[in-house]
Amino acid sequence: MIRNIKTLTLLCLVSFLNFSCFEDNDDNQIAASAISDFVWRGMNVFYLYKDNIPDLANDRFSSNAEYAAYLNSFSSPESLFENLIYERETVDKYSWIVDDYIALEQLFSGVSTSNGMEFILFLQPNSSTNLVGIVRLVLNDSDAETKGVKRGDMFNAINGIPLTTANYSSLLSASNYTINLATYNDNGTSENTDDTIDSNGESISLSKLEYTENPIYYTNIYEVNGQNVGYLMYNGFTANYDTQLNNVFANFKANNIQHLILDLRYNPGGSVNSAILLSSMITGQFNGEIFSTEEWNSDFQTALENEDPELLINRFKNNDDGTALNSLNLDKVYIIATDASASASELVINSLDPYINVIHIGDYTTGKYQASTTLYDSENFTREGANPNHTYAMQPLIFKSLNVVGNTDYDNGLTPDIPMEESFLNLGMIGDVNETLLATALADISGATSKISQLKSSPKPAFKLFKDSNSFERFGNEMYVEKPLPDNILNNTIFE
Known part of the structure; x- marks a missing residue:
């Protein structure tokens, strides 16, 4: 008997599976068990918490028939997927499956x-x-x-x-x-x-x-005590706007800013690569040094360590596909972040912190340090060669991020250096020097500690938070990776 069921193809299953069927987006009859096979295989290979899910063990099934019966015991691919999630309410709140990966791809490009x-x-x-x-x-x-x-x-x-x-x-x-x-x-x-x-x-x-949505919501340059202060409100790590982001930093650089205020208060995350580029634009003096490292499930971690350990390391950059980054070489940055700041936003804060003075203004962040990737129903789980009979895809958590000194698992979020709440009855306009969180950063830059005390003591209504609009987005609070894995590692992991 094979060591696990990853080598089974759908052709092998056809002879003895009693397929349950459903209608996909094109109203074609697709076998639910066929897609469930994709779900189990993908989760078995990639899922971060595989070691915690007995049904994902490599030796879980003693025969092809047992595996087939297991797949058929679920009414839909979605129900199987949920059965394979580790502690949905407390640990993995972020993995998901979709029946329309076209919409998913549009979302990641900023279209919704x-x-x-x-x-x-x-x-x-x-x-x-x-x-x-x-x-x-x-x-x-x-x-x-x-x-x-x-x-x-x-x-x-x-x-x-x-x-x-x-x-x-x-x-x-x-x-x-x-x-x-x-x-x-x-x-x-x-x-x-x-x-x-x-x-x-x-x-x-x-x-x-x-x-x-253009994630570059607002930029400005302020003068504080004769020094130029750059301000950027950035609302999503969207790769399509990396060039525009670099242009913003070109303007900051041309205006010789001495301080930078990066406003991530409502930024739910996005591309890991965009987070690396942004952090490299803020700095520049750490090119080639470790930005973050990755920790995968034990099987994939071992495969990566044996084949190419460098794949577990993300490094600061000085270019974006050959285009030089407009880096500011700062040794301090002010970052506005709140409980709505998640994943890639937290990655920037956590990964910069060992290198420069990061002044986090606001509230505890969301507490999401895991990244995901899109898995398609193809031989190597990439978009190329995806099964044309359906548009299911998965976005499971695949690794957690650690900064260069190993900090991770910040389940309760990252702690602010200057705690400050927005006044919801007097939010103010984004970019206005009197807006509470921006005013706090400007006051710290100018050394006006009494101003910060005044802002903290201003009355705030006793509101009890219920939900925010990000919770309506199916794919909110996301941190995803786009880098391809070498075929030899995938082949060794999938088809061994």
Whole structure:
């Protein structure tokens, strides 16, 4: 008997599997067990937590028939996939499977369906069920911007229906909806026991359209005590915009900035390579040194260590496919990050920290240090040669990142150096010197410690966070890799 079932092909299975069928996006009858075979094989090879899942053990099945029966015991590829996830609620909250990898590829390139309104949902004061939404960001050139939605706008109903913990998902997931605006009423007292959210009679109708987000949301240069301070709000590590990012740093370099404020407060992550490039633009003096290392499941880790240990190392760069990076050679950077800052955003903070002085302003970050990759139903799990009969793909966690001194497993997020919360009743405009988080960074640069104390002591409503708009994105908080693995390592791992 073979050591494991990875060598089985679908042709081997056809003779004795009683296939259950379903309809794919093209209404073609596809065997569910055929796709389930792809799911198990891919997870067996790549899944970070393979060692914790007995059903993924290489010797799990003693015969082809036992393997076939196992696949047939699941009603769908999705149910099998979920059965193979390690501690979904606490450890692996991020692996997923899709039945349309075209949409997935569009998302990774920055294309999605959106009305451009990013928001946070809170429980209303003195309520355990009623919700209030606050707009935290309006994306440039989006439907929301066109319709006049502003950062800080508050809404308590959709289509005239009060928002609650029971209906928020269905109301806000619709392609078209109207937000009913509201105001916060403290009823003239300092206590919050009588605070209410009151409708103001205004409303704005929004439509979700195909939208390509430029993650470079806002840049500026400020003068502080005779020194130039660069500011960049960067909302996603999207490889398609690496060239534009390099151009932003060219402008910073031309203006001889002495300080940089990198605003990642709402950045859910993205491309690992883009994170390396951004970090190399901030620095430049560490070209070729270790940016981060990778830890895979034990089988794949051993294969990489034996074949090419360099593949486990990500290094600082001085070019992007031959184009020189506009590096600033800074020895300090201010990074604004909050609980909405995840994965590749955290990778930048964690990987720069051993090399330069990283001043993290804001809140604890999300706590996602694992990366994923897209697996297709092909012989080597790449896009080339993918099974033309369906469009399923998986995005499982495949490794966790460590910085050069080995720091990882920051499940509770990265700790801020200067804790500071946004004031949700007075968010201010992004880029305004009085906006709380930017003002904190500028105050630290200028040495105005009293200003920071003043910002910390400003009153903030006792809101209880419920959800943010990233939670509506199926692929939010992602850190993914695009680098191909050598065929010899894949072949040795898959077909041994």
